[in-house]
Amino acid sequence: MIAYLFAGLIGLTALCYALAQAIKRIKETEQTIAKGEARRQAQVDRIRRAGRACLALSRELRDAKRRRNAQEIACEDLEERLRASNAVDRRLYVLDDRRTQNDLGWIVRVANPDYGQRVNANLEKSALESWKRGRRFLVWALDEKKAREKVTARFHDHKGFAITGVTRQAE
Template identity: 35%
Template sequence: MFSAPILVALMIAGAALAFALERAVRKVREAQARYKAMMAKRIAQVERLRKAGRESLGLKRELRQAKLAVRDVTLECDRLEAEIREMGRPENRLFVLDERRMVGDTDWIALVAAPLAPAGIPDPRSGPTWQGERKFRIWASSEEAVRAKVARKYPPSEGYTVTSVLPRLKPIAAMPAA
C-alpha cells in the first residue's frame, strides 16, 4: 500500500507533529504556570494593598484624633493662660504684709491705696512703689491691730490710706513640706 519512503516520510511527519504537539503542550503548561504565579502575585499584591490601606486608614484616624487632642490641649492651655493672666492682674494679687502669726491671730485682708504720684517724671527712689490699691494679707487679733501694722509699714503721713479691712473667709491651702 504505502511505499517505504512515503511511510518513512509519514513517520517523520508524525514524529515532527508529535514533537511540535508536545512542545506546544509544554508551552501551554508553562504559560498556565506563569499565569497561576502571576495571579498568586496579584492576589498577594492586592492583599498587601488592602493591608496598607487599612493601616493608612488607621493612621489617618490616629492623626485626626491627635489633631483633635492637640486642638483641645491648645484651647485648654489658652484658657489656663488667660486665667493666669486674669489672676496675675494687679487688682487680683494678694501681698503678704507680715508672716508672723501669734496663737490668737486670725487672717485679715487689708486694701491699701497708694498716694497719687506727683506730676512730671516719677523718680523711682521716691513716691509710692505702686499705683492704685493693693490687697495685703495680715495676721492680727483685731481690725485695729491690722490697721496699726499697715500704718507701720505704709504710714498715712506718706499718703497711704487703708480703704477696707476684712477677715479672710477663704481657707488657706496647706503648703507642702519641703
C-alpha cells in the same frame, strides 16, 4: 512502499513529539501566567491594605490635629487664667514681728486710693495699684481692736489710709 510508510511513521512521530512539546510549552506558559496573576493579585491586596492603612492613618492624623488644636486652645485659656491669677497681688506684708505667746495673727487689708498724691508720687504704677486695691498685712495682737490700733498707728487716716477688712489668720 515501506519506505513511504516508514517516512510517514517518522513524520507522525515527529508531529506527535512537536505537539507534546507545544502542549508542554502551553502548560508552562499557563502556569507562568497563573503565577503572574497570583503575584498581581497579591500586589493588589498589598496595595489595598496599604491604602486602608493610609486612610486610617490620615483619619487618625486629622483627629490628632483636632485634639492638638483643642489642647492648644485649652492651654491658651489656662495660660490666660494663670496670667489673670498672677495679676492678683497675693503678697502678705508683716507689719511687725514683735509678739507674745497670747497674740493671734490678724490679716488686715489697708487701702489708699490717693497714695500717689498724699504719700509718694514717685512709686511705680504697679505699687500704686496695689495700694488702690488694698495691701494685706499680718498683725500680731490679742484681739481685732488691738490689731486695728497697731495698723492705724502706722498708717494714719489723714494720709488717706483706710482699713477695708480684718480677718483672723488661719492656724
